[in-house]
Amino acid sequence: MTTTTPGYTAIRDGRVLRITITNPARKNALSYDTMAGLGDTVLAASADPAVRVIVLTGEGGDFCTGADLASAPGEKERGITAEMTMDVANRMIKAIVDAPIPVIARVKGAAAGVGVAFALAADLTYAAEDSYLLLAFINIGLMPDGGAAAMVAAAAGRPLAAEMALLGERLPARKALEHSLIAGVYADAELDAKVEAVVAKLAHGPRRALELTKQALNAAALTSLDAALAAEKTGQCELLGSADFAEGATAMLQKRKAVFAE
Numbered sequence: 001m002t003t004t005t006p007g008y009t010a011i012r013d014g015r016v017l018r019i020t021i022t023n024p025a026r027k028n029a030l031s032y033d034t035m036a037g038l039g040d041t042v043l044a045a046s047a048d049p050a051v052r053v054i055v056l057t058g059e060g061g062d063f064c065t066g067a068d069l070a071s072a073p074g075e076k077e078r079g080i081t082a083e084m085t086m087d088v089a090n091r092m093i094k095a096i097v098d099a100p101i102p103v104i105a106r107v108k109g110a111a112a113g114v115g116v117a118f119a120l121a122a123d124l125t126y127a128a129e130d131s132y133l134l135l136a137f138i139n140i141g142l143m144p145d146g147g148a149a150a151m152v153a154a155a156a157g158r159p160l161a162a163e164m165a166l167l168g169e170r171l172p173a174r175k176a177l178e179h180s181l182i183a184g185v186y187a188d189a190e191l192d193a194k195v196e197a198v199v200a201k202l203a204h205g206p207r208r209a210l211e212l213t214k215q216a217l218n219a220a221a222l223t224s225l226d227a228a229l230a231a232e233k234t235g236q237c238e239l240l241g242s243a244d245f246a247e248g249a250t251a252m253l254q255k256r257k258a259v260f261a262e
Contacts, residue, residue, distance in 0.1 A: 003041070007034030010041045015052040015203040017045045024060030027110055029068035032075050035088040042095035042103075052210075053202040054099065055195065056122060057106035063131065066113020069140075069249050082240040086145065086233040089114050093146050096121040097218055097225065100211040102202050106195050107131045107173070107182070117146025120155070123214060124198060125182040127173040128191050133181065138168040140248030141260060142239050143232065150228035154221050155180050 003010040007030065011018045019041060021028040030038075045051045058064050067085070075085075096103050096118065105122035112134040119125050119133065135144045135152075143149075144165050153161035156179035164171055173185045186194050202210065239245055244260045251258035 005034075005037050007031055008038060008041075012051070015050065016055060016199055017041075017051050017053075018055045019057070021056075021058045021064050023068070024058070024062070026068055026070065027062040027065040027112075028058035028060070028115070029065045029070075030114070031068050031071040032080050032085055032088060035067075035085075035092055039088060039092040039095050042092065042099060046095065046099040046101065049207070052101055052205070052207055053199055054101060054103045055106060055199060056096075056103060056118065058108065060109075062109035063105070063107040063111040064113075064115030064118055065110050066115045066136070069253060072249070082237040083233070085240075086236055089117075089146055090229045090233065093117055093121050093225075093229065097222065100214070101207065102210055102214065104195060104198060104202075106191065108188070108191070110134060112136050114146040114148070116144075117148040117151065120148060120151040120181060121146075123217075126184045126186060126191060126195055126198070127176070127182050128188050129173060129185060130188070131173040131185075132170040133164070133173075133176050134168070134170045135164045136168050138166060140252055140258065141242060141244030141246075142248070143235050145229075145232040145236050147222075147225045147228045147232070150224050151222065152181060154224070 007023055008019060008021050019038065023029055042054065045054055102124065103122045105119045105125040107119050107125060107127040108131055110132060111119045113136055116133045116135055135148055137144050149161050149165045152164055160179055173182065176182045177185045184194060247260060248258045
């Protein structure tokens with residue numbers, strides 16, 4: 001079974017659901033509709049007892065670079081508010097975390113913005129040597145969302161989370177592995193083989209035992225996620241209406257350095 005919608009595809013392969021973000025021309029940036037559809041797809045898979053594992057990846061050379069700023073004007077014309085955008089992003093994160101089945105993130109190239117949250121919300125994240133995590137929000141006048149900063153802090157501690165969130169610089173995959181943010185880093189030629197070996201094992205594992213194990217791990221490691229998502233929604237909705245974000249977004253689209261208010 002294959003579902004093809006603007007922005008992503010979902011292919012059912014036996015017990016495995018393979019979700020691929022398909023906007024490579026924009027480094028797999030996400031529109032509002034794509035984020036909403038991704039959440040629907042993960043929730044539907046969670047309710048299907050025949051699905052045992054989900055693989056999330058991006059088409060081409062990148063995983064996901066977060067919200068697509070180029071789609072924002074059209075979305076605003078359709079009446080899509082900042083609150084609505086935050087809600088669909090948070091719904092996707094919660095769908096991944098709360099899914100009763102393991103979710104694997106296969107990361108190549110950039111995982112940026114809410115794409116970092118998607119990667120870290122997965123139960124097992126495997127990355128290519130050339131990949132990196134980037135909380136780029138501060139560079140356009142925003143704050144991290146999708147619970148990304150909370151997930152970084154939970155795994156690696158506050159100092160690294162502060163560097164990533166406040167400086168907006170790339171964290172190479174090898175350093176992400178050193179700080180326990182991801183499960184493994186592999187050469188391009190080896191990444192798919194690793195992911196498929198893990199998929200094969202999980203797809204034939206004991207579904208209920210995997211579900212309860214996942215619940216226990218998340219209960220221990222992600223105790224602040226819900227509070228973080230709520231706080232981020234409040235803060236981000238304020239920032240999305242700010243002059244600094246207007247300048248940051250315009251500068252990014254024009255490929256120049258933002259000049260924020262004094």
